[in-house]
Amino acid sequence: MRLKKKERQDILIKTIEENPFITDEELSKNLCVSIQTIRLDRLELAIPEVRERIKNVASQSYDDSVRTLALEEIIGEIIDINLDQSAISIFEVANEHVFKRSLIARGHYLFAQANSLCVALINAETALTARANVQYIRPVKINERVVAKAKVLEKENTKGRTIVEVESYVGNDLVFLGEFQMHRSN
């Protein structure tokens, strides 16, 4: 019966994972054991009670709403930056970034990574994008890591714009190329 217990607990974990709102009573019915067994299992597996689980989901989403905004600020994680010179960011393509059918990243995410890298790069009160010219060289798939490298070509051209070139790679493959004209104020 040891296997059976292990098996049940595995199912228990998965069930709760995919539906944290389930009560012990429902679980006991699903798994055809007494409610006490479920509680022993939760005790062994250190799984909190329904209300705690729900509270966790809720408070996590509360934090997330902040985190989401913060994430949207900059698409990709900036790992190196030399103001007005160069910068590098990494962006991991997850399932929310891809077309469901093809699992290829939506173009605007690569754009967003490059664009927000340019914004971060500009050493000014506010930096706005004036123009952008981008090329998608190779489709980027889910789970790939895109490394974007930005380089300032002209710090201030005749129109007062900063020209930034961005090259994005997956491994050694160049996947995206962009030239951004940034406007700086103050």
Next chain:
Amino acid sequence: MRLKKKERQDILIKTIEENPFITDEELSKNLCVSIQTIRLDRLELAIPEVRERIKNVASQSYDDSVRTLALEEIIGEIIDINLDQSAISIFEVANEHVFKRSLIARGHYLFAQANSLCVALINAETALTARANVQYIRPVKINERVVAKAKVLEKENTKGRTIVEVESYVGNDLVFLGEFQMHRSN
């Protein structure tokens, strides 16, 4: 005493709104009334108990994780579409889309609206962006409604690419201009 009641209930609403995790007991201490009064107030105002409120927050975030994905599919709401010809979408600039300091929309959202409109416009199994050339004419502020109009200029050029022009307006002002080269497969 009528004013006092109204006032208390206003505070109650706000308190619960900003912290749905608060119990009746805590509320009663905060507002210096009995726990029964709080419960009468909740009854009058049709505010559910803590556990229900927490559950709502949790399940909302559960739905949201799906909804977020769906939303990210297409930035902006498509209101008119003629496959391989033209399309229109509306995008309302909210606080999660703007720079906190200037309240100006981040460039990649306007790009995303235009780009996803182009993707939707293409009558093919999958449509990928090959190149894009965009201009930001005028900064877009928070709460403004951006109307993007896409028009197919060339259905299939020599390279088999579809050329789409997008003009985005806020009222009568042209704020964004883009030309997208789309790649179609199957």
Next chain:
DNA sequence: ACTACTACTAGTATCTGGTCTTAAAAATGG
């Protein structure tokens, strides 16, 4: 001053979904 009414408080029974503890029954391994 008496009455009617609103606002508030208090208390009890009940519910849900648990915890914690003790203990007995059932299954299993050797």
Next chain:
DNA sequence: CCATTTTTAAGACCAGATACTAGTAGTAGT
């Protein structure tokens, strides 16, 4: 067959409520 593990049962208790009954304080109208 016996020891151990696993499962079930039973009882007391808790948080955070609902639902209901009842009583009190203050205010307004006549």
